[in-house]
Amino acid sequence: DAGITQSPRYKITETGRQVTLMCHQTWSHSYMFWYRQDLGHGLRLIYYSAAADITDKGEVPDGYVVSRSKTENFPLTLESATRSQTSVYFCASRETSGGLGAFDEQFFGPGTRLTVL
């Protein structure tokens, strides 16, 4: 299927466990992003990647690790899950733009709802 997929869609885990959320896109978009969305905070950027093997921290990176060995995949790992990481996680992607303008649109996956007990 074309687009962005995320797995799992729902996950319940316990404090201290390692969890990996998967993101896969079929558009060959250069940029990929991980957001978390919480009531009262909106969408907050965790990490982003401009290309394979290039990643950068976003607004709230602590406690998370990313990798991007292939253009189409961008997994997010919670090394030791905490209750404060209970959230809905969205992966997004966008094409490379030559500058400002038409290629800045980001397209979102369906999300992963993570609960840390």
Next chain:
Amino acid sequence: QKEVEQNSGPLSVPEGAIASLNCTYSDRGSQSFFWYRQYSGKSPELIMSIYSNGDKEDGRFTAQLNKASQYVSLLIRDSQPSDSATYLCAVNDAGNNRKLIWGLGTSLAVNP
């Protein structure tokens, strides 16, 4: 701190009316502006993008941009109950064009 501000609502309009959603942004260098719609429990979906001052129309949706006032709005004509959702405003971070700055969203309820 770069910010995008939206009235959280809820904005309640009757079916068939015009819904007007507003957004102000602080980064004067921003050049790209987006409206996303998010239904409860779903992911954000892009509905409009605008890059130049003035109006841009797409079906029942019109985006309006005024860079001098750092203001962008979304008008929804002939509102339908299916338009009930949260609308997110996003603008590009002029200091890092790879990122968007997001508002918290405005909740819209269209009443039959």
